Amino acid sequence: MIEYPEIDRYASLDSPMHRFDPRAKIIAFLFLIFSIVLIPDLKIVFIGLFFAIFLLILSRIPIAFVLGHLKWVAMFVLSFFVILAFTFPGEEIAKFYFLSITAEGLYTGSLITIRAFSAVILIFPMIGTMRFDTTIKALESLKVPNSLVQMLMFTYRYIFVFADEFQRVWTAMGARGFKLRTSLYALRTIGKAMGMLFVRSYERAERVYRAMRSRGYTGNPKTLVEFDIRRRDYILAASIIGFAVSLHIISFIGVV
Amino acid sequence: MREAITVRNLSYAYPDGTGALEDVNMSVYEGERVAIVGPNGAGKTTFLLHLNGILRGSDGQVEVFGKSMAKVKRGEIIKEVGIVFQDPDDQLFMPTLFDDLAFGPINLGLKEEEVRERVKNALLTLGLSGYEHRCPHHLSYGEKKKASLAAVMSMEPRILVLDEPTANLDPRSRAELIGIIKELNEREGITIVIATHDVNAIPELVDRVYVLNKTVITEGTPQKIFSDVELLKENNLEVPEVFKLFEVLRCFGYNCEELPLSIEEAVEHLTRTVGINDGHFHLHIHEHTHDEVRKLRSKYEHH
Ligand SMILES: Nc1ncnc2c1ncn2[C@@H]1O[C@H](COP(=O)(O)OP(=O)(O)OP(=O)(O)O)[C@@H](O)[C@H]1O
Ligand SMILES: [Mg+2]
Numbered sequence: 001m002i003e004y005p006e007i008d009r010y011a012s013l014d015s016p017m018h019r020f021d022p023r024a025k026i027i028a029f030l031f032l033i034f035s036i037v038l039i040p041d042l043k044i045v046f047i048g049l050f051f052a053i054f055l056l057i058l059s060r061i062p063i064a065f066v067l068g069h070l071k072w073v074a075m076f077v078l079s080f081f082v083i084l085a086f087t088f089p090g091e092e093i094a095k096f097y098f099l100s101i102t103a104e105g106l107y108t109g110s111l112i113t114i115r116a117f118s119a120v121i122l123i124f125p126m127i128g129t130m131r132f133d134t135t136i137k138a139l140e141s142l143k144v145p146n147s148l149v150q151m152l153m154f155t156y157r158y159i160f161v162f163a164d165e166f167q168r169v170w171t172a173m174g175a176r177g178f179k180l181r182t183s184l185y186a187l188r189t190i191g192k193a194m195g196m197l198f199v200r201s202y203e204r205a206e207r208v209y210r211a212m213r214s215r216g217y218t219g220n221p222k223t224l225v226e227f228d229i230r231r232r233d234y235i236l237a238a239s240i241i242g243f244a245v246s247l248h249i250i251s252f253i254g255v256v
Numbered sequence: 257m258r259e260a261i262t263v264r265n266l267s268y269a270y271p272d273g274t275g276a277l278e279d280v281n282m283s284v285y286e287g288e289r290v291a292i293v294g295p296n297g298a299g300k301t302t303f304l305l306h307l308n309g310i311l312r313g314s315d316g317q318v319e320v321f322g323k324s325m326a327k328v329k330r331g332e333i334i335k336e337v338g339i340v341f342q343d344p345d346d347q348l349f350m351p352t353l354f355d356d357l358a359f360g361p362i363n364l365g366l367k368e369e370e371v372r373e374r375v376k377n378a379l380l381t382l383g384l385s386g387y388e389h390r391c392p393h394h395l396s397y398g399e400k401k402k403a404s405l406a407a408v409m410s411m412e413p414r415i416l417v418l419d420e421p422t423a424n425l426d427p428r429s430r431a432e433l434i435g436i437i438k439e440l441n442e443r444e445g446i447t448i449v450i451a452t453h454d455v456n457a458i459p460e461l462v463d464r465v466y467v468l469n470k471t472v473i474t475e476g477t478p479q480k481i482f483s484d485v486e487l488l489k490e491n492n493l494e495v496p497e498v499f500k501l502f503e504v505l506r507c508f509g510y511n512c513e514e515l516p517l518s519i520e521e522a523v524e525h526l527t528r529t530v531g532i533n534d535g536h537f538h539l540h541i542h543e544h545t546h547d548e549v550r551k552l553r554s555k556y557e558h559h
C-alpha cells in the first residue's frame with residue numbers, strides 16, 4: 001500500500017493545542033514561524049527551536065511521526081548546509097584539497113538549518129492538531145482568498161482518490177509482470193501509465209465539475225462554520241505572539 | 257396527469273463529433289418511476305445530463321414541469337431536478353459529509369438554520385445520522401453511494417435522476433438503496449428516472465421502461481419490454497432470471513400467459529395457478545420439451 005499523506009492523523013488526540021481555536025492557532029503559529037525565520041542570531045534561533053519542540057510535546061503528537069516527516073526536510077536542508085559551509089566567503093577554518101570551510105559559512109548554514117527545522121516542527125502542533133477540513137474552514141473564515149481555499153479543499157479531497165487510482169494502475173502493471181528497472185522499456189511504460197493517469201484525472205475533473213454544477217455551483221462555495229473562540233484562546237495566542245516578539249527584542253538589544 | 261419531464265426531438269453530439277443522441281422523445285409523468293435501459297455507450301448518461309441543463313442539445317427541447325429549459329434560469333431547474341451520478345467519488349467533492357450535504361442548500365441561498373435542518377433530514381432519510389463529520393474517503397462504497405443520494409436529497413428536488421444506482425453494490429446495500437428510492441417515490445411523490453443495467457431490479461423498481469440506443473427504440477411496461485425477444489437481442493439486454501425460469505417451466509408444460517418478472521410476482525402467479533388446479537400444478541416431459549428448452553437457450557445467448 002502506498003501511504004496517504006495524512007498530516008492530520010493525530011487530530012483526534014486531546015491536548016491544549018487540539019483545544020486551541022483553529023483561527024487563533026493559525027495566526028499565532030504563523031506569526032511565530034515568521035519571526036523565528038527572521039531572527040539573525042544563532043543563539044536566539046536555538047531558543048526558538050526549543051520553544052517549537054516544547055509546543056510539539058505539548059501537542060502530544062508522537063515524536064516518531066514527526067521524525068518520519070522531518071527526515072525528508074533534513075535531507076533537503078542539510079544539503080544547503082553543506083553548500084553554504086563550503087562556499088560562503090570568510091575566515092577559513094578547514095581545507096579539503098581546493099575546498100575550504102569558512103566560519104561564516106558554518107554560522108549561516110547552521111542558522112538556516114535551525115530556522116528551517118523550527119518552522120517545520122511548528123507545522124505539526126499547528127495543523128497536525130486539527131482535521132485538515134477544519135484547517136481549510138479556519139482559512140476560509142480568516143478571509144484567505146476563496147480560490148486558494150477551494151484549491152486546498154479539492155486537493156485534500158482528491159489526493160486520496162488519485163492515490164488509490166495510482167495504486168490500482170501500479171498493481172495492474174505488477175500483475176502483468178512489470179518490474180521497475182532502469183531500462184528504456186520500463187521508462188516508456190511508466191510514461192504511458194502516467195499519461196493514462198493524467199487523462200483519467202482530467203476526465204474525473206470534468207465529471208466532478210458536472211456534479212458541482214448540478215448542485216448549483218457558481219464559483220464561490222461557502223461552508224457553514226461553527227468556531228467558538230474563548231478567552232483561553234486569546235490568552236494562548238497572545239502568549240505565543242508575545243514570545244515571538246520577545247525573541248526579536250532580545251536579539252535587538254543583544255542581551256544574550 | 258402532469259408531465260414532469262418532456263423531451264422533444266433532442267439530439268446531441270460531443271465536441272469531438274461522437275453522435276450520442278439522435279431525435280430523442282420522452283415523457284415522464286409526475287410521480288412516475290421510469291427506467292432507461294440500453295447497451296453500453298447507448299447515450300444514457302449523456303441523456304441524463306440534459307435533464308438539468310448540464311448539457312444542451314443542438315436543437316429540440318427539454319421541459320421540466322412545462323417550463324422550457326432554454327427559457328428559465330439554471331438555478332430554477334436545479335431546484336427541481338436532482339441528479340445522482342454513477343461514481344460517488346465524483347459526487348462527493350467536499351471535505352466532510354456535512355459540507356457536502358450543505359453544498360446544494362447553501363447554493364440555493366437558504367438560511368443557515370434551514371440548511372442545517374435539510375442536512376439533518378437528508379442524513380436521517382438515508383440512515384446516515386452520525387456521519388456528519390466523516391470524510392468521504394473513509395466511507396465504504398455502499399455508504400458513499402447513499403451519501404451521494406443524500407447530497408442530492410438535501411436540495412429536496414421533485415424529480416430524482418439516478419445513473420446506475422445499484423451498480424457495484426453488495427446484495428444488502430443494493431436492496432437497501434432500492435427500498436429508499438421506492439420510499440422516496442411513494443411517500444414524497446418524487447418522480448424517479450433511473451438509467452440501469454440491473455434488469456432484476458427493474459420490475460420492482462419502475463412502472464415503465466424506455467429502451468434507448470442513441471434514440472428511443474421503444475417504451476412500455478417491464479412486462480412488454482421483456483417479452484420482446486428481438487428487441488432485447490438487438491439492444492444487448494438481459495431479462496430477469498425469474499422470467500427465464502418461468503419460460504423454462506413453460507417448456508415443461510406450466511401454463512401461463514404473462515410470465516412473472518420478480519419473486520413477488522412469481523409467488524402470486526404460482527398461488528393463482530395452484531388455486532385454479534385444486535391445490536397443485538403439473539409438469540411433464542414430452543418429445544418437444546427438449547427442443548423447446550434448446551430453443552430457449554439459444555434465444556438468450558448474446559453473440
Ligand atoms: N466526454 C465525451 N466526449 C466524447 N464522447 C463521449 C463523451 N462521453 C461519452 N461519449 C460517447 O458518447 C456515447 C454515449 O456515452 P454514454 O456515456 O452516454 O453511454 P451510456 O449509455 O451511459 O453507457 P454506459 O452504459 O456504459 O454507462 C459513447 O459512444 C461515448 O463514447
Ligand atoms: Mg453511463
